[in-house]
Amino acid sequence: MPSQELAADHAHGFEPHRAELTGYCYRMLGSGFEAEDAVQETFVKALRTYDPARGQLRPWLFRLATNVCLDMLRGPQRRARAMDLAPAAVPGAELGVPLPESRWVQPVPDARVLDPADLVVTRETVRLAFVAALQLLPPRQRAVLVLRDVLRWSAAETAGLLGTSVAAVNSALQRARAALPATRETDTEVDEALLDRYVSAFERYDVAALVSLLRADAISSMPPFTWWLRGRESIHAVLSASGAPCAGSRLVRTRANGCPAFGQYLNGEAFALVVMEVEGGLIAEQTTYLDPGLFPFFGLPMSSEGLPRTDG
Structure with a gap:
């Protein structure tokens, strides 16, 4: 305009x-x-x-x-x-x-x-x-x-x-x-310690620690693919067999759709936006948008250079 x-x-x-x-x-x-x-x-x-x-x-x-x-x-x-x-x-x-x-x-x-x-x-x-x-x-x-x-x-x-x-x-x-289909209710307040544990486990690619943060019926999806997973066991199987493609990633906190979200950087470059829903103190759903074009919309830099380090 x-x-x-x-x-x-x-x-x-x-x-x-x-x-x-x-x-x-x-x-x-x-x-x-x-x-x-x-x-x-x-x-x-x-x-x-x-x-x-x-x-x-x-x-x-x-x-x-x-x-x-x-x-x-x-x-x-x-x-x-x-x-x-x-x-x-x-x-x-x-x-x-x-x-x-x-x-x-x-x-x-x-x-x-x-x-x-x-x-x-x-x-x-x-x-x-x-x-x-x-x-x-x-x-x-x-x-x-x-x-x-x-x-x-x-x-x-x-x-x-x-x-x-x-x-x-x-x-x-x-x-x-x-x-209108029914939708599950999520936690109105999310434990900051849960988010810290998630960041630490993700950045270390600690599959056991990541899966321990999921509900038994957790859902994981990855637009733009229609491929998605339901259940802690399926998610564990895929993460364990994938060869750690996201090892060494950096996560930066943001907010999306009333939920915690993260900008994911891989090899220092913007890679994906992860939106997380929490229910009963555990992760009920995570949607990983493989679209770096979302980063400017969320005020996130396109590179992790200069971003503060986490303890992950």
Whole structure:
């Protein structure tokens, strides 16, 4: 966006709404990059069309953002996780052919979508599993569910935004709730000692120590491949037989989707972003995005040179 338009964002009071709008668009689209594009397009449209005499700014921005998202969702494919695309792999199975970025629910930095004053309420609604579940809903049902159940808009406010009736909104919400798959609850607070042990074990490639931090039913996936594993034993078998390809890695802490996350550096270069979900004090799921292009989005350097050493 040109500098004069960025200045206009502030002059028109758009900027305080950026994080909330980005979170809304992310839940709708399943991609942090696309969500930010949608918000920028929303602001451009608002600059051209918003008139204070026609109503309050926030509903106007959400109306525009909804229309932008619905336009972007006209394609036939939806974003998903590996578990939605293929059965669990057997240890020793080939990774297969990588799928394009457009097929995956992508991670998003907490700072871009979460309000620090409302973390406990909102972070469960940006978890990868929840966002992937939303992608199963038709786009307008998705919008209704997010507006009503996540953002707590009233049925009347939602109907006004979507240009429909309260009865239609209530019907869409009922159908969306019934169709939304259940997702497991994760720990709201994660033990820092667990994360320290994970970093130490990972950087030493200590398979026994790593596996000891997993739940028995833990899941491990590695986009852009549909290959994924379920269960501590399968993960242990693959890690033990892989020849330590990630030995000597460095991990740098960050946050994604309301969860702990790590930038992984291999041979000093950005390699993968690891998003971790914790349940009952153990790791329930880890998703390793083999996409160094995510590092700038998370404010992570592309090289580990100059980063502080850990004790791993």
